[in-house]
Amino acid sequence: PLPAVLDEAMVHSVVHGFYDRIRKDELLAPIFDGAIPPQDWPSHLDKMCAFWSATLLRTDRYDGRPLPAHLAIPELAEEHFRRWLSLFRDTVEQLCPPEVANLFLDRALRIAHSFRLAIAFHRGE
Template structure:
């Protein structure tokens, strides 16, 4: 797919797919995050493909993702604001294991910006227990 905008940083679609797969493999075994995701995700390959499209859209500007992560996280009902720090720590560890340092750092910075927005969305729901 030809894009009008250049990628945010050098990375391949295959690298994005690898990071997403490795992250969700680790997440499924995480004692705090695994159970939260397992309530919502019944088809892991489909979920991973969708999230890989999200990242290819955000990084490679592919425009292949159709979704609203803010609404999904707000509506989940079991997502707590403090979970984003754990999620980002796990994500950063996967990035560092599988990517060149400069690529891992660039993706981490983007993930942290997005994570701050998602966290604020969860905090602003005003639903008791979500903060």
């Protein structure tokens, strides 16, 4: 049965389910594989669980800065954001009740938008 509330277990299943898809995606896998060596994936997944826990559960598990990692990917473009968001939407809609799926999605959309703006500014567009 689907869990009804947002908790650490749900964050864990969303993060792991999402990156399983990312790593099989023909457009996004090469970008992630270029930035994260195979042996670093477990710690990347731990960090992403910490990020979503801090973002949606207001824990203090993450206090990093997400933007620089993305500014450092020169080929990052609109098509990557669209694919990222569509895989993320599929994942949360499959794994979470609708209210929880919306919390994840709303936050992801806002952060993706702020990354797009920052990337455009950074590149002088």
